[in-house]
Amino acid sequence: MTIDTTQAPRLTSLSHGGGCGCKIAPGVLADLMSRSALPKQFYAQLLVGTETADDAAVYQINDEQAIVATTDFFMPIVDDPYDFGRIAATNALSDIYAMGGTPVMALAIVGMPINVLPHDVIAKILEGGESVCRDAGIPLAGGHSIDSVEPIYGLVGIGVVHPKNLKRNSDAQSGDVLILGKPLGVGIQSAALKKGLLDNAGYAAMVQTTTQLNRPGTVLAQIEGVHALTDVTGFGLLGHTLELARGAGLTASIDSDLVPLLPGVRELAEQGIATGASARNWASYGTQVDLGENVSDAMRSLLTDPQTSGGLLVSCQPSAIQQVLETFKGHGFSEASVIGRMQPGNAKVAVK
Structure with a gap:
């Protein structure tokens, strides 16, 4: 059955912020992270962690390969669902490129007001994200979804980099x-x-x-x-x-x-x-x-x-x-x- 999308609400009307403007302010984020009472642990293979607010985590697995892992997601910055999916996916994969890495796989992060947005609209968001992964030459291999008050979409990105090129x-x-x-x-x-x-x-x-x-x-x-x-x-x-x-x-x-x-x-x-x-x-x-x-x-x-x-x-x-x-x-x-x-x-x- 085809779902009528003519009465669908504007995506941006369902969120209190959009895109990377949703980020917690840097000063607040630094304060939150400083409040952990747990002692920092050292892992020799962890080449990049949280110490310098870098773009992704990097874990070395051998002399020539390290895994680059990141996640990024946000609420709509535009009303077109396909464009929203594309923008969110492109933004998420950027962190891998910013470490000098090459993406190899992605997982979707999906939170949608399932009884508010028509399912065809949600499907277009997912389609937009998948199109970017296809353009990057990687599979969108799975993910996780929840029913949420505001629409949220993004990716977990996994990549590789030679440690000397990090x-x-x-x-x-x-x-x-x-x-x-x-x-x-x-x-x-x-x-x-x-x-x-x-x-x-x-x-x-x-x-x-x-x-x-x-x-x-x-x-x-x-x-x-x-x-x-x-x-x-x-x-x-x-x-x-x-x-x-x-x-x-x-x-x-x-x-x-x-x-x-x-x-x-x-x-x-x-x-x-x-x-x-x-x-x-x-x-x-x-x-x-x-x-x-x-x-x-x-x-x-x-x-x-x-x-x-x-x-x-x-x-x-x-x-x-x-x-x-x-x-x-x-x-x-x-x-x-x-x-x-x-x-x-x-x-x-x-x-x-």
Whole structure:
């Protein structure tokens, strides 16, 4: 029997937040994790755990192979169920690429208001996620589902990486340049969408960038001179750059004029369009960011804007710039740009 979807509620109307804007604020998350009374255990094979807020866990199984494991899920950022599934799946697999790994398998995480959403709508969400896995060349091999109040979808991603190609977010070096793979502004676009202020071109740009797999990460990790990798997601560009700075004990300098932006988002930001997560991000880490006098409130909103399925952030020595940019552009990331550098100083971000 075909289910009538004409009366289906908008997906975004069923959730209090959307995409990576749903993340717990970084300051709150750090406080929660610090409250564990259990002693930390040491595992020699665990190459990456929770110590540096990296993108995925990495466990070495032999001299040439390590497992990369991650999970990511959230509530709808768009109303189209197929697009929601695609965006959530692309975002989840990004963490594997951000470690320099190659995805090999995924499991679905599904929470749906089963008596509120038509089953055809839910099936489209699942279909969207499966299409991304197929594009990545991996099986969606199973998962887990629950009946929940808000719609939730995402993946557990499993990948592999050679230990020598593993790229942490904590290994940037003084003198490195910072290169961003995708333009910013997804969170602002999603806020505009909810207010009915995002035009068709803006929506198309948002879906295009959030469904573009960060495949370059696997290749970038093998380039001599690439020292650190991460992806820019819910904590915004400033938050994830600050993680690089903390891990390396350096100052990360960003030139805001060089940061690529999605079309129209600067104008939206200047109109005051922003997510609540942007303000929460700034409240969490703003004391560790030096903003230049010429950095506007709108630009601050863009720099703290939570990115769903955002771009890779690369820290590499200057001699690797051309190869890094060519790798990005060879995979269709035409707006990849040098945006700053790592330099001696306190662990902070300085923006001009």
